[in-house]
Each structure stands twice: as structure tokens, then as C-alpha cells.
Amino acid sequence: MAQTQLAVLFTSTALIIIGLYSAIFIDNIIKKIIGISFIEEGVNLFIVAIGYKSGGIVPILMPGMDASWFSSNSAYPLPFGLVLTSIVIGASTLAVMLAFVMVLYKRYGTLSTKVMLADTSKKEEYDE
Amino acid sequence: MLDFVLMIIIVLSAILALIQKDLLKTAILTGFSGGALAVLFQILLAPDVALTQAIVGAAIIPIFIALAVKKTQRSDS
């Protein structure tokens, strides 16, 4: 395995671990959401690293290239196609979560997760 | 060599984004991380992914976060 690919795998692991850490330990809801979006970025980086080929070329078949030379030298393009979709999904999920946060901020006046997303089952169950 | 620098930038700016007290700085540092990731994708032979990531990660997501911060509060307390 090439050195670059190994380093990329370490980077993606670091991003995933940062995300999981922030999911538990960070209290501010916006930071928590950003932290969780790092998990998604780490996974995307990992999947791109699968397709990478050390010393290869970009998987675009230019006119004049030999097809068999191309197929043995280009990077594997399938993971790249998957990551495109995944990036867009991650961005839209983040946008929806931030929209929820904006609405809930008006109700609570704070960004603390402990206050905003606490246990609500007791509060509503028996209101005299 | 550039790729290792980029990886360090990605991880460092992700960590720095999460320890800022000012949420606007968090938004900017997230954009840093996303932009560096886009360049890294280009180095990893995925130009199409790099284009999408450059738009989404370096522009759209920081703007969303900045908008959310503007509508709520700026300091982390």
C-alpha cells in the first residue's frame, strides 16, 4: 500500500474519532452538529482512498489513449461516483439539522444540548 | 509532500473548529477543513469529487453555519 493511501486512511480515522468524541462530549448544539458532520467527511475520504492508485492517472478516457493501458493505470472510478452522492446527502442533512436548531433556539434561548434536547416525556405527561 | 500538509490542515482545522469560543470562527475553520479536503480529493485522482466538495464543503456548509449562528447566538456558552 502506498504511503499516501495509508496516511489518508489515518486522516479519515482521525476525522471519524473527532466526530464521535464531539458527539458525546461537546455541549453546544451547533458545534455538536459540525462535529458529527466530520464523521461523514472522514467516511467520504476513506471511500475515495479505496479508489486511489499510486502513480495512476485520473479515470477519464481521453482520445488517443490505449484502452488496455488506460484500464491498468487509471484509478478505480466507482467509489468516486458514490462519494459524490454522499457529499450532497451530508450537506442536506446538515442544513436540515441547522434549520431545526434555529427554530428550537427561539423556544429555549440557549444552544446547550442539555437544556434543548433534555428528557421531555415527564414534562408533557401530566400537565395540571 | 503537499498531501501530508493538507491532511494535517484538515485534522488541525477540524480540532480547532471544535475548541473555538466564537461560533463564527468555527464556521470559517470548517470551511478551511472542507477546502483542504477538496484539494486532497484532487490529489487522490478524483477531480469530479473535488469540484463538488469544493463547492459544498468550502462554500455552502460554512455559509449555512454562519447563517445559523447569525439567527441564534455567536458565543459558545
Place this chain on the structure above:
Amino acid sequence: MNELIPLMVIIPIIAALLISAFSKFNTISKILAFVVAICLPVIAIASNYGLHYFGGYEPILDNVTGITYHPAIVYSFTFLQQIFIAATGLLAFLVIFIYLAKYRKVSGPYLFLLFMGTASVTAMLLTDDIFHLFVFFEILALAQVGIVAASSIDYSYEMALKYMILGSIGSPIMLLGIGFLLALTGSVNITDIVYAVHNGLVDSKSPVFLISLGLIFFGWLYASGLPPFHTIKSGIYSKAEPHGAALLQSFTVISMISIVLIMFRIYSSLQIFEVLIVFFSILAMILGVSLALTQTDFRRMIGFLAVGELGFIGLGIGLGTQFSITAGLFQALNEIIITALLFIGFGAIVNATNEVDTRKLGGLLFYHPKVALMLLIGGLAMAGVPPLSGFQSKLMLVQASLNCGYPEISILAIMVSIATFVVFVKTYYSIFLKPKPKDLDVENKQVPKTMIFAMAILLIIVVLFGVYPDVVTNGISNFVGGIL
């Protein structure tokens, strides 16, 4: 007639887009929604079995190695897909019908979410491509969040945000597992992956393969709401509108079985896979039912019961024989219908009284006898009383676990059934039979006729499956024989 197979996904998506575009014109969107909703179960029943290759890319045979590759997304449509798509389509039709009749001015975005959710579960059932499944799984998560947030119940936004945050941990982890599989086999087509695994092209003892199982399994736990996600799953059921919750639980059940069947095809050579599934299923049954016993909000209670019943499905699949998997899938089909019946029935009570606390309710038998009778039959079916459909599937499960040499599991399953019955009787007593509290004003509100109609149709199916289980089980058994 194989052109009908992609239409099962495309028609609801186009309908969703059109309705949300023309939501200004109330009558047009109502008519469109109604017509498309009727089409959903009809297409599934009318279509022939077969495969559909997207873009016309047929499988390629590699002449050197003799391996067949699938270059494009493949949809496969068999009896199992037909029966589940028809059940979801019917449920979606009933839910949309209730919604259209309840509100004079319909909301385009809400109908959009209902149709998108139905389209995504249909695609998840049909697809033979693991990344395609993941994409529709994410769309489904967004649709579920929208359905929860659209309800007017208190704290629904909080619950929706919690579900999204947990989902944005769960689904990337699942994607990471898919990435591991892709790294091992170089393909996202499940048939190709299964071929590679079963023919020794992939080392099934390597840690990468095992960890891909762990990661996808975690995503499955999130999708199906088994522990540790049982609290959030029951929470979103209780925060959605009752008819929305009826559809939400069917989404959960179908995403559960579609992912677990894929995992079963890939990982069935690993012993530990079955151990994991049985462990989490037993945990779900114990936690779901015992937490349902302590609830005072009856929507929450049905939510926990629905999670507990999911354990039976997992148990059937975890035991791993043809008979037990058939039993598990049959239980899944019954659960979709019975839980929907309970959600709609209790939703009628919420409609009539605006009260969800069992301590403040009582004596409603006199006011709503039809609802009470149908709910009683539904609850008995869920607890597994003959001759209703829940009895048949639970009996099959108990027999299957005895055949496999695990009498403990059958005793546990029977105990959980009894506890389910206790939960149901306790709630039924406190809503319908207990003397009416003085401060409860039954505003002489009628239960909507559409709700009664929906419950009656579901009830007919419950009784039908109870008396003639062979109609379904033979076909499912053939399907299971094919994947073993």
C-alpha cells in the same frame, strides 16, 4: 411487463414532486394524491416477477475467469417484494385517504414526504445494489424526520432533531461498512459480493470483513430501532400524527428486513452474525415490553410494543433455518398490518378526546363501541391469540426455535407474547372499561368514517392471514429457499 418494476419507485416520486409543485391548487393535488395512492398496491399486484437492469446494461460474462459482473443497478422483483410492496402500498393508500378526508386544505409538502417515504422503502426492497439501498435509506430518514416534524404534537421538533443527530451518526457508520465491502470486493452489487464471498475470493476470516459486518450491523440497529435506538424509535412514533405513525412503523419494518436480508446473504457463513442478531433481538424484546408496561402515554406504549415485536422478526432471521426465516418474514408482514391498525385505532381515540394520558381516560366503550371492538381484535392479534394472524407467525417462530434446539428462546418468546397481552389489556382497561373520570369531557366527537374504513380493511387482512397463512408462507418459503 417488466417495465412495471421501476415504475413502482418512479410513480410515487413523480407524484410527490407534482403534488408539492401544484400544492396551490387544492383539488388537483387531492385528486392526484388519491389516484396515485390507489395505484401503489395495484402496480405491485399487477406486475410480473423478474429482473430489471437499469439502462439496459445486462450482466457481463468475463470469459477468462468465468465470473458474471453486473455493471448497472439491478432491481429484482419476486413474491417477497410483491407482498411487502403491496402491503406498504395499501397502508400508504389508507393513510393518505385518512389524511385527505381529515383536512379540507391539504399540505403539499406533507404528501410529498409520505410519497417519498413509500418510494424509498419500495426501492430498498427491490434493489440489488448496496449503495443504492444506502441512498434511499438516507432519503427515508429525511422523510421520517419531516413526517414527525409536521405533526402538531408538543416537542415533536425536539424528537425529530434527536432522531436526525442519531441518524447522522448511524448512517455514515453504515456507509463506512459498505466502503469496507467495496474495498474487499470492488463491487457494490450484492450478487457479485455474495459470489466473491462464497467462492473464496474474499477471506471470510479477515478482520476487515468482520469489521464491515460490525459497521453495517450498527447501521441496521439504527434503521430498525433495536436497542440502543429503541427509545428514539418509540419516541418518534409517539410524536407523529397517528396515521403518520402507522406509516412510519411500516417504513421501519421494511428497512429492517431489506437490510437484514442483504446482510444474511453476505455474512451467513459467519457464525457470529447469527449470535449478534439473536442477542440484540432478545434485548429488544425484553426492553421494549418491560418499558411499555411502565408507560402512561398510550402512544408511547404502542411505540415500545412495536419495537418489542421487532425482536421476533430478528429472532426468526437469527436462527437461520428456512422455516425460521419464513416465520420471521411472515411476522414482519403481520406486524406492519397489526401495528398500523393499533396506531390508527388509538389515533381515533386521540382525535375524539384530545387526551393521551391513560390516567385521565376511561369509559369510552359506551361512546366508541366500533373502535373498541376493532382495537380489541387488533390487540389480540398482536398478542398472538388464535385464529388471528399474529398467532400463526408466533407459533411458527416457537416451532422453529424448538427445531433448532433452543427451547429457552421459545419460552422467552411465549413470555414476551404474554407480557404484550398484559400491556394491551392494561391500556384497554384504562381507556375503555374503567369508569369515566368526571373531568373528561367527551365532546360527542365522531370518529372519522375513513378511520373506521381503514381499520376494517386491515382487520379483514389480519383475519385472512390468520385463517389461510399458506397464501403467504408458501411463497415466502420458496423465496427463502432461493437465498439460503
Place this chain on the structure above:
Amino acid sequence: MKLYDQIFNVVKQFKKLFSPGPVTNADVSGSITAEIFIIVSLVLSTILLRHVNVLLAALVALIVAIVLISNIPLIPKFKLEQEDSLEKMIFYAIVTLSIIIVFLYWGGNLV
């Protein structure tokens, strides 16, 4: 006699469980059912370990039974841990994830 007092205390503890609002007979009996159900079913599921080793199963079943019965108002504790706050949900989700990964990496080939 000590066990009897303990069971009597259980009913008192249930009052806290339904703290705002009255406690009805149905709720208390439901909670006691849940209490018994949870003990019996957990002990029963430990018997599944006999497929690994019979002695281990007997030992674990005995230990689980003693631990569960001596901590008897289990349901209030259980319900406190399973509440709706996001922190507890995320905490349990990530603990489960790490347990699954560790278990599969080091124990996946042993079973």
C-alpha cells in the same frame, strides 16, 4: 422477612416513577409485572450460554439472579437510564458501537 420489606418498598418507589400525577392500581401492577418479567427473562436468556459451557451458564445464571433480586426496584433505575435525553441516547449508541467493533475484531473468529 427482609425480602418482603424490600418488595414493599418497591411499591413506594414506583410513586416517584409516576411523580407528577396520581398513581393508579393499573400502573403499579404493570410496573410489578415489568419487574418480574425483566428478572425472569434476563435469567432465562443467560441459560442460552449453555451452548458454550454448561457450568458457565449455571454460574452466570446464579450470579445474575442474585444481583437482580438484591437490587430489586429495577424498573425505576431502568427507566432513568432509558429516558429521552439526547446525551444518554448518544452515549449508549457509541458504547454499543465500540463494543460491537471490539468484540468482532478480537472475538469474531472464536465463536
